[in-house]
Amino acid sequence: MTPAFIQELRTLLPAESLLTAPEDTRPFESDGLSAYRSTPELVALPESEAQVAAILRLCHTHQVAVVARGAGTGLSAGALPVGGAILLVLSKLNRILALDPLARTATVQSGVRNLAISEAAAAHGLYYAPDPSSQIACSIGGNVAENSGGVHCLKYGLTVHNILKLRAWTIAGELLDIGSDALDSPGYDLLALMTGSEGMLAVITEVTVKLLPRPERAQVVLAAFDDVAKAGAAVGNIIAAGVIPAGLEMMDRLAISAAEDFVHAGYPRDCEALLLCEVDGVNEEVSDDIMTVHAVLAASGAIEIRTAETETQRHKFWAGRKAAFPAVGRLAPDYYCMDGTIPRGALPQVLQRINEMSAEYGLAVANVFHAGDGNLHPLILFDANRPGELHQAEEFGGKILELCVAVGGTITGEHGVGMEKIKQMCTQFSAPELARFHDVKAAFDPQRLLNPGKAVPELHRCAEWGAMHIRGGALPHPDLPRF
Amino acid sequence: MIEALTDQIRAAYASDTPLIIHGGGSKSFYGNSAQGALLDTRVLQGVVEYQPKELVLTARAGTSLHDIESLLAEHRQGLAFEPPHFGAATLGGCVAAGLSGPRRPYTGAVRDYVLGVRTIDGTGQVLRFGGQVIKNVAGYDVSRLMVGALGTLGLITEVSLKVLPLPMAEISLQFEMDEAQALITMNRWAGQALPLSATSWHAGLLSVRLSGAQSAVNAAHIKLGGATLHDASAFWHRLREQTTPYFDKRPLWRLAVKPTCPPLNLGDAQWIEWGGAVRWLASDLSASAVRQAARACGGHATLFRGHAPADGVFSPLSPTLLAIHQNLRQRFDPKRIFNRGRLYPDF
Numbered sequence A: 001m002t003p004a005f006i007q008e009l010r011t012l013l014p015a016e017s018l019l020t021a022p023e024d025t026r027p028f029e030s031d032g033l034s035a036y037r038s039t040p041e042l043v044a045l046p047e048s049e050a051q052v053a054a055i056l057r058l059c060h061t062h063q064v065a066v067v068a069r070g071a072g073t074g075l076s077a078g079a080l081p082v083g084g085a086i087l088l089v090l091s092k093l094n095r096i097l098a099l100d101p102l103a104r105t106a107t108v109q110s111g112v113r114n115l116a117i118s119e120a121a122a123a124h125g126l127y128y129a130p131d132p133s134s135q136i137a138c139s140i141g142g143n144v145a146e147n148s149g150g151v152h153c154l155k156y157g158l159t160v161h162n163i164l165k166l167r168a169w170t171i172a173g174e175l176l177d178i179g180s181d182a183l184d185s186p187g188y189d190l191l192a193l194m195t196g197s198e199g200m201l202a203v204i205t206e207v208t209v210k211l212l213p214r215p216e217r218a219q220v221v222l223a224a225f226d227d228v229a230k231a232g233a234a235v236g237n238i239i240a241a242g243v244i245p246a247g248l249e250m251m252d253r254l255a256i257s258a259a260e261d262f263v264h265a266g267y268p269r270d271c272e273a274l275l276l277c278e279v280d281g282v283n284e285e286v287s288d289d290i291m292t293v294h295a296v297l298a299a300s301g302a303i304e305i306r307t308a309e310t311e312t313q314r315h316k317f318w319a320g321r322k323a324a325f326p327a328v329g330r331l332a333p334d335y336y337c338m339d340g341t342i343p344r345g346a347l348p349q350v351l352q353r354i355n356e357m358s359a360e361y362g363l364a365v366a367n368v369f370h371a372g373d374g375n376l377h378p379l380i381l382f383d384a385n386r387p388g389e390l391h392q393a394e395e396f397g398g399k400i401l402e403l404c405v406a407v408g409g410t411i412t413g414e415h416g417v418g419m420e421k422i423k424q425m426c427t428q429f430s431a432p433e434l435a436r437f438h439d440v441k442a443a444f445d446p447q448r449l450l451n452p453g454k455a456v457p458e459l460h461r462c463a464e465w466g467a468m469h470i471r472g473g474a475l476p477h478p479d480l481p482r483f
Numbered sequence B: 001m002i003e004a005l006t007d008q009i010r011a012a013y014a015s016d017t018p019l020i021i022h023g024g025g026s027k028s029f030y031g032n033s034a035q036g037a038l039l040d041t042r043v044l045q046g047v048v049e050y051q052p053k054e055l056v057l058t059a060r061a062g063t064s065l066h067d068i069e070s071l072l073a074e075h076r077q078g079l080a081f082e083p084p085h086f087g088a089a090t091l092g093g094c095v096a097a098g099l100s101g102p103r104r105p106y107t108g109a110v111r112d113y114v115l116g117v118r119t120i121d122g123t124g125q126v127l128r129f130g131g132q133v134i135k136n137v138a139g140y141d142v143s144r145l146m147v148g149a150l151g152t153l154g155l156i157t158e159v160s161l162k163v164l165p166l167p168m169a170e171i172s173l174q175f176e177m178d179e180a181q182a183l184i185t186m187n188r189w190a191g192q193a194l195p196l197s198a199t200s201w202h203a204g205l206l207s208v209r210l211s212g213a214q215s216a217v218n219a220a221h222i223k224l225g226g227a228t229l230h231d232a233s234a235f236w237h238r239l240r241e242q243t244t245p246y247f248d249k250r251p252l253w254r255l256a257v258k259p260t261c262p263p264l265n266l267g268d269a270q271w272i273e274w275g276g277a278v279r280w281l282a283s284d285l286s287a288s289a290v291r292q293a294a295r296a297c298g299g300h301a302t303l304f305r306g307h308a309p310a311d312g313v314f315s316p317l318s319p320t321l322l323a324i325h326q327n328l329r330q331r332f333d334p335k336r337i338f339n340r341g342r343l344y345p346d347f
Helices: A003-012 A022-028 A049-062 A114-124 A140-146 A190-194 A228-240 A253-263 A283-299 A311-322 A324-329 A344-361 A389-406 A422-428 A431-444 A459-465 B002-015 B065-074 B091-097 B142-146 B179-190 B214-224 B232-241 B287-296 B319-332
Strands: A065-069 A085-089 A096-100 A105-109 A163-169 A175-179 A203-210 A217-225 A247-252 A273-281 A304-307 A334-337 A365-370 A375-382 B019-022 B037-040 B047-051 B056-060 B114-120 B126-130 B155-162 B169-176 B196-202 B205-212 B252-256 B270-273 B278-282 B300-305
Touching: A003 A049, A022 A085, A049 A065, A049 A085, A049 A163, A049 A203, A065 A140, A065 A203, A096 A114, A105 A114, A114 A140, A140 A203, A163 A190, A175 A190, A175 B319, A190 B142, A217 A228, A217 A283, A217 A311, A228 A247, A228 A273, A228 A283, A228 A344, A247 A253, A247 A311, A253 A273, A253 A311, A253 A324, A253 A365, A273 A283, A273 A311, A283 A304, A283 B214, A311 A324, A324 A334, A324 A365, A324 A375, A334 A389, A344 A365, A344 A375, A344 A389, A375 A389, A389 A422, A422 A459, A431 A459, A431 B126, A431 B142, A431 B319, B002 B019, B002 B037, B002 B114, B002 B155, B047 B065, B056 B065, B065 B091, B091 B155, B114 B142, B126 B142, B169 B214, B169 B232, B179 B196, B179 B205, B179 B270, B196 B232, B205 B214, B205 B232, B252 B287, B287 B300
Parallel strands: A065 A085, B019 B037
Antiparallel strands: A096 A105, A105 A203, A163 A175, A163 A203, A217 A273, A217 A304, A247 A273, A247 A365, A334 A375, A365 A375, B047 B056, B056 B155, B114 B126, B114 B155, B169 B205, B196 B205, B196 B270, B252 B278, B252 B300, B270 B278
16 A cells, blocks of 8 residues: 555545544454454545546556455455555444335435344334344345345345346446346346355445335244254254244254353253244234144154243343354353354254364364254354463364264355355355355456455465365366465 | 267267257247257167156156156146247257246246256257255356247256146136226236236236135135136146147237236237236237337347348347347357257357
């Protein structure tokens, strides 16, 4: 970053929108994954789309890299500042531009908080369905960048299923109008490609989201099991019975007791696994589904089943699950949250292997599981002040992700790759597949100025890590240099 | 069989010979005409994996869509996007064309249910994207990018889809209503907790399908009133497959618009679907007039059936988006071997 560049940047933004003093930039040193930190040299906080475009054009001219960031709640160090790059913080783009209750859409700037959309829509009996746990703080632009989910995504889908249109800017400062007010667009589905692209392709300034009618009624059933495998089988049995629950969550013994100690949700303690199954929809349908779920849980060997009879009780059942992360946080100075997804049927074998590895590493693990969609969040407990333990936890976490891939799953269900899981990308994808990801980036950003070094590893790095995916015994791309 | 296909593609790449990807041929009418030798995907047969409890089905691209839906129905599951077959459809063609049926506005499109694909790119490389799990954000979402790309980003050899339980009960209702009132009604109902699963308006008649638990369907029926549509499944099937005489008209345009867009006033011969978001139009109006009308309603127009205008059946892209399309095409299929000209002329 040359003084000439910074001087030009100052002409584009009000003084308070440009931070360079270390005491001002340090709060931006990490996103929600604070194990990765780096103080940015320069933080730009544009207040308008025009300023975003101008900043990008300037960066493009000067070949300065750009890391876009929303609210900074990401969990994979995707918004980690990069040396030599500016940090482009979009939180001041926080206006709801339009809300159309009849068409059930909201058009909002990318810095608008997820929950703020549902709050604005509530007066019309509508809401925005994806509800990541950080929804009170996280911004919709970040949700699109990560394809965020939430506890309701088995029934209501991820971000990709709930957006219609984007305004985004290439690093060259060109506007991309992606999607439309209709349900599809001509040409390639760039809306899907942009969703989950982790700030690597373009910078999003505006999002049009779909709004859904709020369900008439929601009800939750809690079931305790003396065996994790039985609870896992119950999940499949509920789905086989034709019910798609709005939420279907599982906790293991350590997570249950931590949650119970923390918020006193009234969970049974003498069990190995707890399932929370919520159904929602039309009043009559909820009644039918609750009866079905109850019968399936009983037939699946639940040792205790409780149905929330009131809203207060429903919130109490959920309170324990929603507080699971901070509750587990009380068990040890630090925890490391993993995010693999597995076919649901593989749950017992994966949990058993995690327990074995937990013993091998001497690090306890609490498991919280979006059981409905196979998304596992093992929380590895450790103490960063003990020399080497962070490294041990990271290595253990990496092994869990490789295990998820081995059983046919993926290294990340909803948190993204960022910096954190870049090494495991070498396990999940072959060299030609990774090369194709680089090709996709090059189609938008040939000079690799947007969020450089994130999400997709360089092929030679995979070789260095010794993590190269080898398929069919043959080394892919034998002509590529490895060092 | 993958090897034979990669050999054919490598040879085509080496000799710069275009290929037309051909499954059941049921959607040959769709898109612009392509040139080249036939590459038959029907050698890629069979369901690879289907576990009803996982809600995931994986099958090879040349497998008949009919067979897949029959297998799913045995387990009371189905493809929620109700893809039109238009003949002897294959799974690969269904995904490559990206067309969805009457249930689309209420439960999602093909692309919403694609979890992963195996492909062969334009140089003969076998690549796999996505997977068999419902949540997966590792790498760019190339599998969804393949949906609707009409084969121009590679040959799809295998697809994993999310499937859903079939509705327990269904009922369809009809209401006499003019077009403007029907558009408002469809949108208003979609904003309420009703188990809507399809809507149609044509010639003064609004038809609505409700799907879900018997109790929910009954309750909605009481709330909405209307006349019961008998033989409803045949009615929706004819709409999905476009076998009513209305769809014999040429040229037939598909206008995808904002669902609340008021009547387009482009002539009488319209059939409205998808809660107002799709308006079928049989009209001799110029391509530019039809496209302009769709654009004014926040959408786009496709010449679905009939003789293509000079700039192709799909609405042209802005220069910026076209450049990105060309960049992507260049990298997935550098010699434009697959379906050359099918998506856009000279593309």
